[in-house]
Amino acid sequence: MSEPVATKKPRRGFFKRLRERINSGRGLGLSLRFAGRKLDAELAEELETELLAADVGLEATDRILEALRKKLGGRAIEKDEMVTDAMRDALVELLRPRARPLVIPPDIRPFVILVVGVNGSGKTTTIGKLARLLRDEGHSVMLAAGDTYRAAATEQLQAWGERNDVPVVAQHPGADPAAVIYDAIAAARARNIDVLIADTAGRLQNKAGLMAELEKVVRVAARLDEQAPHERMLVLDASLGQNAVNQALEFNDVVKLTGITMTKLDGGGKGGVLLSLAERLDVPFRFVGVGEGIEDMDVFDAEQFAAALVGNGQG
Ligand SMILES: Nc1nc2c(ncn2[C@@H]2O[C@H](COP(=O)(O)OP(=O)(O)O)[C@@H](O)[C@H]2O)c(=O)[nH]1
Ligand SMILES: [Mg+2]
Numbered sequence: 001m002s003e004p005v006a007t008k009k010p011r012r013g014f015f016k017r018l019r020e021r022i023n024s025g026r027g028l029g030l031s032l033r034f035a036g037r038k039l040d041a042e043l044a045e046e047l048e049t050e051l052l053a054a055d056v057g058l059e060a061t062d063r064i065l066e067a068l069r070k071k072l073g074g075r076a077i078e079k080d081e082m083v084t085d086a087m088r089d090a091l092v093e094l095l096r097p098r099a100r101p102l103v104i105p106p107d108i109r110p111f112v113i114l115v116v117g118v119n120g121s122g123k124t125t126t127i128g129k130l131a132r133l134l135r136d137e138g139h140s141v142m143l144a145a146g147d148t149y150r151a152a153a154t155e156q157l158q159a160w161g162e163r164n165d166v167p168v169v170a171q172h173p174g175a176d177p178a179a180v181i182y183d184a185i186a187a188a189r190a191r192n193i194d195v196l197i198a199d200t201a202g203r204l205q206n207k208a209g210l211m212a213e214l215e216k217v218v219r220v221a222a223r224l225d226e227q228a229p230h231e232r233m234l235v236l237d238a239s240l241g242q243n244a245v246n247q248a249l250e251f252n253d254v255v256k257l258t259g260i261t262m263t264k265l266d267g268g269g270k271g272g273v274l275l276s277l278a279e280r281l282d283v284p285f286r287f288v289g290v291g292e293g294i295e296d297m298d299v300f301d302a303e304q305f306a307a308a309l310v311g312n313g314q315g
Helices: 014-025 041-053 058-072 080-098 123-136 151-164 177-190 204-224 242-255 273-280 302-310
Strands: 111-116 141-144 195-198 231-237 259-263 285-289 297-299
Touching: 014 302, 041 058, 058 080, 058 273, 080 273, 080 302, 111 123, 111 177, 111 204, 111 242, 123 141, 123 151, 123 195, 123 259, 123 285, 123 297, 141 151, 141 177, 177 195, 177 204, 204 242, 231 242, 242 273, 259 273, 273 285
Parallel strands: 111 195, 111 231, 141 195, 231 259, 259 285
Antiparallel strands: 285 297
8 A cells, every 4th residue: 555645744944944934033022031040930931921922822831831840940041052952842742742744645536625714824725835736746636716705815816826727617707616526626626636725715804704704614524424524624823923823613513623823923923822722722733834935835833843943943
């Protein structure tokens, strides 16, 4: 049997990009100096304040501080690295269980990826980048323009299709997204396509309508293949901080997420929100995005991400 082909590991060079861009090169942005101090109540409180400000969230912050106390409690801190190394280890502990890359099993065809998330989170861009990654791994790919709400959304997806040389199934604006995706699965099957990636709308101003629409898409896809959509991937804008966590909980209630991709870790995204998510929700992190370009997304790797966040070590 052939190995299931997976988008397993980040490409060479991604660590540098991640590290330079995450929160504009500042990572968690911890500004404390540790050398000459001890991890006493005062320092713990200062750390807590900074972690919370970096979107790490209360639960994950408590866990990290607990790990630091275990390692450093009572000892004199000779070098800052004693704390940052311990911090990196604590982050890896939290993140590693979520580092489960997307695997495309060879016996499922088409493997259907449904991409959900609110408007502007980066869904369509992520689909474009993902199409390229999968194609580079030798998969045949098709896209489905399930965001029928805005004509521009279909055009944007078609542009990514052309750039990657992959076919795009689309209908008229206002068409039923469930119908678009149903037809696309049938078309992918007829053409023996490996992976179908379906875009969706993310109208937050009509939350009940959006959630009903997504439920229907999932239900209708399952008529052609009861396991479909095989991957239900949430795209989250990391710069939203704790709001991203709330979005994840809401979408998970409706479509039972199987993967999360974080975008916009460059710019406003501090990256701490992944720790909060890791603590609050057992859904794998698939990819991380650090820019608008096609090369600006890669597989989530716990060690690499933790190192980029604390701004030390190699990935
Ligand atoms: N800086 C940055 N911008 C991004 C990233 N991902 C997407 N964008 C931009 O965010 C905007 C919204 O993305 P889009 O894919 O249209 O979001 P959608 O509404 O969820 O489909 C676009 O201008 C994208 O270029 C990222 O990782 N970093
Ligand atoms: Mg879109």
